[in-house]
Amino acid sequence: MRSPVMVGDRLYLRAMEAGDAELIAQLDAAETDTFMWRRRIPTSPLEHERFIAELYKQRPPHAVWLAVCLRDGDRFIGHVGVVDIDWLDRTGETASWLGPADLRGQGYGTEAKHLLLEYCFDRLHLHVLMSEVDETNTRSAAALAKQGYRPAGRLRWTDVKDGRYVDEVLFDVTRADWLVARDAWRAGRAAAAPRR
């Protein structure tokens, strides 16, 4: 592992490095799903390099992004983060993105998000977090529910998809919500372990 910030069973989180820019662009280019945003978006390593450099200029930062890596082989597979951090209200918005399609549906996203939430609540001592997903992104909405997020509303007509206006679904999560969800997730993993 390379300078881990948070360590899980199969994954670890570390600071974003300049070399990740090329990997993010490659994963963007290989994206197959179109339901998460209005479209797939090809990106350049140049814009990711700038994004990563900007992350470390401001202290305290407005956003923290962490690289998600497999412990086995140190492979970079995506990033998770908290943005719009308010250090007085102790709030922020979480986001996550896992690139390789072959790794989806195997619980890596949930593991990464629990590590992020532990970082937010137990290291940064944030009080409450929110997340928003397009209504078409049912996979992310289901994942948020498993991570302890609760429905917080629905902003209307935020984007366009398939020829109609779509809404943005809001969620929020407190530390207490997250701990209950993490305990349930850990219990589920423990129960499934003998079969793995």
Place this chain on the structure above:
Amino acid sequence: MVEGDKERGAAWLDETFPVNATSAEAALEREHEGPWWLRSARRLAIALGEDDEMVGSARVTSHDWQRTCRLAFAMAPWRDDRDVLRAEALGLLVHWLRDESELMTVTAEIAADQPASIAAAEALGMVRNGRLREWFARPGTRVDCLLYQALNPRWEVRDA
């Protein structure tokens, strides 16, 4: 916003830590970089009509400027009437953005302990479409964040 507003940064700049004239000037320059039609955010001063005293600012953010925008207010913390002033500013902005500019949605965050702003939003026909629990810190307690939206009825029957 004008250059002289740097002398009144505490009234309009929603910064975590104190701002002096130099840092307020830097914020003004940062927020006015590039041509206005390429910027995603525009800050407007909120001033008293009677004597031009600056009492806050409203930041209008939009990624399209044709269809949607979000409002964020920063009010002078020493004004006891800041909720009432914010409510009046909200009315002016919603009429400008929804009724004159014909945006499809105008979204504003309002703290649950700001009754004048809540009343103004509802009087303007805004609907509460979200509630983030315990979002704002107050001395010894926390209050929810209410998300209100002005949905332009002129767009309601149209498809994308």
